[in-house]
Amino acid sequence: MEKLKQGIQEVEVAADAFKLAKAKGIDLDRRRQGNRECLAALRRQDKGVKDRSPGDDKPPANAFVFSPGQVIVRMPREAAKALVEKDQEAVEGKIRANEQALKRALRDLSDKGGVPDTVGAGLLNAFVNLKDNTNTKREVDSDDDDQ
Numbered sequence: 001m002e003k004l005k006q007g008i009q010e011v012e013v014a015a016d017a018f019k020l021a022k023a024k025g026i027d028l029d030r031r032r033q034g035n036r037e038c039l040a041a042l043r044r045q046d047k048g049v050k051d052r053s054p055g056d057d058k059p060p061a062n063a064f065v066f067s068p069g070q071v072i073v074r075m076p077r078e079a080a081k082a083l084v085e086k087d088q089e090a091v092e093g094k095i096r097a098n099e100q101a102l103k104r105a106l107r108d109l110s111d112k113g114g115v116p117d118t119v120g121a122g123l124l125n126a127f128v129n130l131k132d133n134t135n136t137k138r139e140v141d142s143d144d145d146d147q
Contacts (some may be wrong), residue, residue, distance in 0.1 A: 007112070007113070010112050011109070011112045011113060014105065014108045014109040014112050015109055017105040017108065017109075018102065018105040018106055018108075018109050021098060021101045021102040021105050022102060024098050025095065025098050025099070025102060028091055028094055028095045028098060029095070031087075031091050032088065032091045032092070032095065035084050035087055035088040035091060036088070038084050039081065039084055039085065039088070042063065042077065042080070042081050042084075045077075046077075062074050062075060062076055062077065062080075063075065063076075063077045063080040063081075064080075099132075103130075
């Protein structure tokens with residue numbers, strides 16, 4: 001009976017690790033999307049400067065940025081853009097690390113018997129060893145567009 005109880009506890013711990021990694025991935029993805037939206041807005045304003053005639057209003061010299069802790073900071077546009085780009089690189093690295101943690105958690109959960117028997121070992125290994133080849137796909141798509 002104790003062995004069964006300990007086995008169930010191990011599966012629960014592994015499932016919690018998987019659930020936490022999944023939630024962290026969602027939070028990081030939201031942050032990445034926010035950074036993308038901010039950079040796109042700054043680029044649109046920069047592009048608008050080039051298209052303006054001499055009498056038109058210029059975009060503001062300063063930009064407002066949400067800093068960690070939900071604090072709004074006013075800073076020069078270029079500094080804001082550099083800050084968001086730096087944060088975007090850090091978020092991308094954290095996302096890659098979290099994906100690896102998610103795969104480890106899934107494998108650990110499977111080893112402890114937390115994945116149903118209907119999911120075969122081959123499918124599970126295929127998911128765990130999945131590689132992101134989005135850059136290769138984009139290059140292939142852009143080559144098709146040229147023709």
